[in-house]
Amino acid sequence: xxxxxxxxxxxxxxxxxxxxxxxxxxxxxxxxxxxxxxxxxxxxxxxxxxxxxxxxxxxxxxxxxxxxxxxxxxxxxxxxxxxxxxxxxxxxxxxxxxxxxxxxxxxxxxxxx
Amino acid sequence: xxxxxxxxxxxxxxxxxxxxxxxxxxxxxxxxxxxxxxxxxxxxxxxxxxxxxxxxxxxxxxxxxxxxxxxxxxxxxxxxxxxxxxxxxxxxxxxxxxxxxxxxxxxxxx
Numbered sequence: 001x002x003x004x005x006x007x008x009x010x011x012x013x014x015x016x017x018x019x020x021x022x023x024x025x026x027x028x029x030x031x032x033x034x035x036x037x038x039x040x041x042x043x044x045x046x047x048x049x050x051x052x053x054x055x056x057x058x059x060x061x062x063x064x065x066x067x068x069x070x071x072x073x074x075x076x077x078x079x080x081x082x083x084x085x086x087x088x089x090x091x092x093x094x095x096x097x098x099x100x101x102x103x104x105x106x107x108x109x110x111x112x113x
Numbered sequence: 114x115x116x117x118x119x120x121x122x123x124x125x126x127x128x129x130x131x132x133x134x135x136x137x138x139x140x141x142x143x144x145x146x147x148x149x150x151x152x153x154x155x156x157x158x159x160x161x162x163x164x165x166x167x168x169x170x171x172x173x174x175x176x177x178x179x180x181x182x183x184x185x186x187x188x189x190x191x192x193x194x195x196x197x198x199x200x201x202x203x204x205x206x207x208x209x210x211x212x213x214x215x216x217x218x219x220x221x222x223x
Contacts (some may be wrong), residue, residue, distance in 0.1 A: 004156075008193075030205075031209055033209075033210060034213075036209075036215075040213065042200055042213030042214055042215055042216050044213070044214045045210045045211065048208060048209070048210055055208065056208050056210065059160075073147065074142065080169070087150065091156055091157070093156075093157075093211075095209060097209065099145075099209075101147075101159040101162065102147075102158035102159060102209075104149075104157045104158070104159075105156050106155055106156045107155075107156050
């Protein structure tokens with residue numbers, strides 16, 4: 001297992017288009033988190049899953065955002081009708097629910113033009 | 114959710130110890146302190162975490178004050194590759210979500 005994988009690394013899309021990102025966590029990790037990071041800021045929590053259940057969503061996650069984690073394995077984050085303000089790095093992290101470190105992926109950088 | 118306060122930037126000479134402070138005065142009893150660092154365009158990298166005891170691993174040491182309102186990350190022998198943004202983070206107990214602050218940009222100079 002080589003860690004948390006995110007795909008794609010970069011995405012450029014036109015305003016109004018839909019985009020979907022994928023995250024493959026460390027296989028034995030049952031928790032998966034999504035964060036968003038804009039330039040010069042620390043990552044902001046968006047949502048997290050315990051196995052396949054989505055247990056918390058931030059107020060940052062508008063109705064245009066949806067996340068899934070079918071079968072408690074990989075996760076997808078979809079943004080509908082993208083806006084320029086959605087331009088950011090989207091980070092995925094995974095962990096065990098017993099504590100310890102969180103492993104982050106390299107992120108997907110979204111640019112909305 | 115507890116917040117953290119860090120100085121925006123610090124310099125350190127190569128080979129010297131880097132001491133990065135963090136205030137988390139509103140931390141709750143079951144909230145852990147985590148430290149991560151981020152090098153440009155990469156995901157955050159785990160360094161160390163603790164609850165109330167001091168911790169040490171191969172990367173760094175974490176010193177937490179007795180009242181848990183502040184902590185210090187110590188990189189014992191900083192190298193140029195340690196130049197990064199360092200985040201002091203509080204982990205919210207039940208959810209495990211990490212609340213990031215603005216971080217400290219550490220510049221290690223030759």
